[in-house]
Amino acid sequence: MKEQKGQEMKRLSLKDVARMAGVAPSTVSFVLNGKARQMRISEELAEKVMAVVKKTGYQPHSVAVNLRTGQSKTLGLMVESISGSFFAALARVIESEADRYGYHIVYCSTENNAQKGGELIKMLSRQQVDGYLITPAAGMEKDIQQLIAHKRPLVLMDSYFPDVAAPHVLIDNFGGVKQGMEHLIDRGSKQIGFVTVDMNLVQMQERMKGYKETLRSHSIPVKNKLILELPYDGDKEASVRKIRQFIQSNKGLDALFFATNYLGILGLECIAGLGLKIPDDLAMVCFDDHDIFRLYPPGITVVQQPIDEIAKTAMQLLMNQLDKSQRALRKTKLELPGKFIKRGSS
């Protein structure tokens, strides 16, 4: 209590603790880091040190520790955009997992811009993050490759690059779409449209493949007229117009599969605008769940991403890499099954 007077009341340092306990700084360090045994510090002294530490509430200066040890206990989390529901949910789980492992999160968003992504990676490196959790944007191949080349601990989520051997964990996109498509076919939909986005990433290719191959395996011809690919950065109004036109120009259309929840939401707007009834006039299935889909009458059938598992698995893969004792699991590639949730729209 009596220490409170000085204007700036400098932070307690390890040296101060040492002085107060009447020992050397190194001794305090050993005791605090559990190396008392190893360094043969007597029980008695160790206790004396701990007493001072407790009394003063001393907390090591993590920046100094970081400088000396090279460990920042910080992870870089880079998502497409924190305001996307999928990424926000992912971030939430990642944060709490990181906390469990004693790590902090510095986060940033690529906004699906490879250049910005590259700069952010540099920024994270400068910040000395111990590891990277990234949902990559198209065009970030080089940056990821560099991280791998520099042996930086890294896990990709949501997507990956076939040519870059980086550990990654994501939903089984192909299988997820297949499940949804089988369902539509089972319920008798004959003309199933596919609305996707022009994003040159593997998850989108897989979803497309899931659409086409499921049709083929049921001997249903794949018609290009039934596939709509929207530009990623097209403005919303334009996309809505295109979807509307797409629906109108396909007369026999009786079901739509949307490749992302963003597209599905746009789709809902169109369908409502056209006065069509779901599922009677048009059935609908969407990849990636969203609050809206639970609520919007009559409820939209979706393939839900296993966000918890993705986040937890990614953290585990990253922790494995950080744990120097057990290197080796570099090339781990995981695809987790999605959860098909049938609602009123199909």
Next chain:
Amino acid sequence: MKEQKGQEMKRLSLKDVARMAGVAPSTVSFVLNGKARQMRISEELAEKVMAVVKKTGYQPHSVAVNLRTGQSKTLGLMVESISGSFFAALARVIESEADRYGYHIVYCSTENNAQKGGELIKMLSRQQVDGYLITPAAGMEKDIQQLIAHKRPLVLMDSYFPDVAAPHVLIDNFGGVKQGMEHLIDRGSKQIGFVTVDMNLVQMQERMKGYKETLRSHSIPVKNKLILELPYDGDKEASVRKIRQFIQSNKGLDALFFATNYLGILGLECIAGLGLKIPDDLAMVCFDDHDIFRLYPPGITVVQQPIDEIAKTAMQLLMNQLDKSQRALRKTKLELPGKFIKRGSS
């Protein structure tokens, strides 16, 4: 290219640059920090140094800089939950603003738990963040007060504590609700219910006050029967049941004002479940917009929060505090007007 051979290829340090340029480390430091003039380093030498820096692509080790200068160029962002749409949107803007000012973000979520919030503040302090951006949870008064006492740069968002003189920026809750209520009264709603949440924070009190006073100013009696306060951490099903019961037990009820978007969404579920038509059977206005409200037929009227302005203003207040030249603006308290958006539900 020839430096690539060594196994671990250590990072280039300022000392290395100095050696390569044939000058002292201090000289390099001065040049890099724009103090060449002040320190009377000759143009010639400065250029030589810069040449080496450019050729090698040297980047200062930010942890070392941090240790020496005490500036981490990092801000702590603490929200209620990153997966909430309001907070996610806020985080998004904050991040890009921080970037503009050359700061990074360490983020964490309180999950509306004061204890967790307190621990996270400690964590952020240990991490040496330069400033704090916080949406406080009930019960964090002491923690905030401590930060103020320690003169840590800080801005609260979304809420504040009347007894703690901390800079804060948030929507004008009272005015926002008033606007929505006036609208309902104008359109002829006679029995307006108010659904709120049991959260002991000023923004909720203000919303409640907005409800009550608007009624009074129109000489409409405030009936407790028309007010429903749900527990914050009650489970979803229970809340839905309570709202349903609330609607059923108020016979003349012709409009509902929901105090948060989460409540509004639950409300939609109930209303749909009861088979009521919006706005004919029941009009609806909700505080805080959400994607769902735009889409859900016939569109839900809302009071939208000025998220961009809140974030930008908060960053500005924080930057003012960090800019040692112009201290003084400690007690800044800002309430920004919300935007009333009329949709089909009223």
Next chain:
DNA sequence: ACCTATTGCTAAATCGATTTAACACAGCCT
């Protein structure tokens, strides 16, 4: 010619920890 200023640069201290190498002292052996 002597003294003071100015110029141009660098040596060394510092931030707060970790870690290696060394030191003093005790006990045991021959």
Next chain:
DNA sequence: AGGCTGTGTTAAATCGATTTAGCAATAGGT
């Protein structure tokens, strides 16, 4: 007694920057 081994503890180097104080050398003033 001298040499060796172990114990318990600490001094000093280090991480990579910033910053203060100081050192030569040249210039200017009387």
